[in-house]
Amino acid sequence: QVVLTQSPSASASLGASVKLTCTLSSGHSDYAIAWHQQQPEKGPRYLMKLYSDGSHRKGDGIPDRFSGSSSGTERYLTISSLQSEDEAHYYCQTWDTDIQIFGGGTKLTVL
Amino acid sequence: EVQLLESGGGLVQPGGSLRLSCTASGFIFSKYAMSWVRQTSGKGLEWVSTLTYGGESTYYADSVRGRFTISRDNSKNTLYVQMNSLRAEDTAVYYCAKSDSGDVEDAFDIWGQGTMVSVSS
Numbered sequence: 001q002v003v004l005t006q007s008p009s010a011s012a013s014l015g016a017s018v019k020l021t022c023t024l025s026s027g028h029s030d031y032a033i034a035w036h037q038q039q040p041e042k043g044p045r046y047l048m049k050l051y052s053d054g055s056h057r058k059g060d061g062i063p064d065r066f067s068g069s070s071s072g073t074e075r076y077l078t079i080s081s082l083q084s085e086d087e088a089h090y091y092c093q094t095w096d097t098d099i100q101i102f103g104g105g106t107k108l109t110v111l
Numbered sequence: 112e113v114q115l116l117e118s119g120g121g122l123v124q125p126g127g128s129l130r131l132s133c134t135a136s137g138f139i140f141s142k143y144a145m146s147w148v149r150q151t152s153g154k155g156l157e158w159v160s161t162l163t164y165g166g167e168s169t170y171y172a173d174s175v176r177g178r179f180t181i182s183r184d185n186s187k188n189t190l191y192v193q194m195n196s197l198r199a200e201d202t203a204v205y206y207c208a209k210s211d212s213g214d215v216e217d218a219f220d221i222w223g224q225g226t227m228v229s230v231s232s
Contacts, residue, residue: 034211034218036156043206044148044156046220059220060113091156095216098170100146100158 002028002096004103011109017080020106022092024073031094035068035077038105039088047090050075082110113137113221115207120226127197127230133190133207133223141165141185144210146219147192149203149228159205160192164213175201197230204228 003025012018024031035047048058048068056068065083069076079086087110092103119131133145147159160181161170169181180193190207204227208219 032218034220036219036222043224044208044219044222046218046222049211049218049220093156093218095218098161098215099172100148100161100219102148102156102158105155 001099002031002094002101004033004092004094004101006090006092006103006106008104009107009109011111012082013111014082014084016082017078018082018108020077020079020090020108022075022077022103024075024094026073028094029073031096033075034093035075036091036093037086037088038091039085044091047077050077079108084110086110113209115209115221115223117205117207117223117226120205120228122229122231123197124232125198125230128193128195129197129228131192131194131205131207131226131228135188135190135209138209138221140183140188142213144213144215144217145183145190146208146210147179147181147190148206148208148219148222149201150206150225151200151203156206157203161210161215162190163215168215170215194228197228199230202228202230 005023036044038044046059050056050068054070146161178196204225207223209221211218211220
């Protein structure tokens, strides 16, 4: 069964860029994932679906500052021109036969 | 506006039951698979259950299989989960989520705001 691994925390300065990583377990490099943002005390918000070739489709209203890329079993979320409201938890999600899987999430702190 | 609105959460004793509802608006509800996802305090997201767009097939996490039942009424644009034999470890915020397509194996592209379920004596 596929497993998603995320670093528990990340930090970057206001106005800078940050690249978050979601790693698929070995043998699952062809899997697409989704990225979700969860701001404090709010429900999750869909950011994008990211495919193994790096192509991605963002949700409605997601700023251009958010982009995705892929390499092997790694799926990346890059946030540029960081703003204070980007401080949140970021979760990756994938799907397999009859099941949905989430990564443990990365807490992003904007310094 | 595309929206999901959960309701029905509350405090229930261990062994008790609760039914959550999720009312959809702004999209053709009957065309999409729908799911429940939960989140315990301070922890990550845990998939609970998914239902096909027509309601014919259901899928459950091992932690809830046999205790929870997911269903939908497409005429009312509403998703349900009936939770029986509740345990303390079921305490969480429960979110409903819409699949990006009619497939059960797809991204969640719309989330509700969540409803809190507390299981305690």
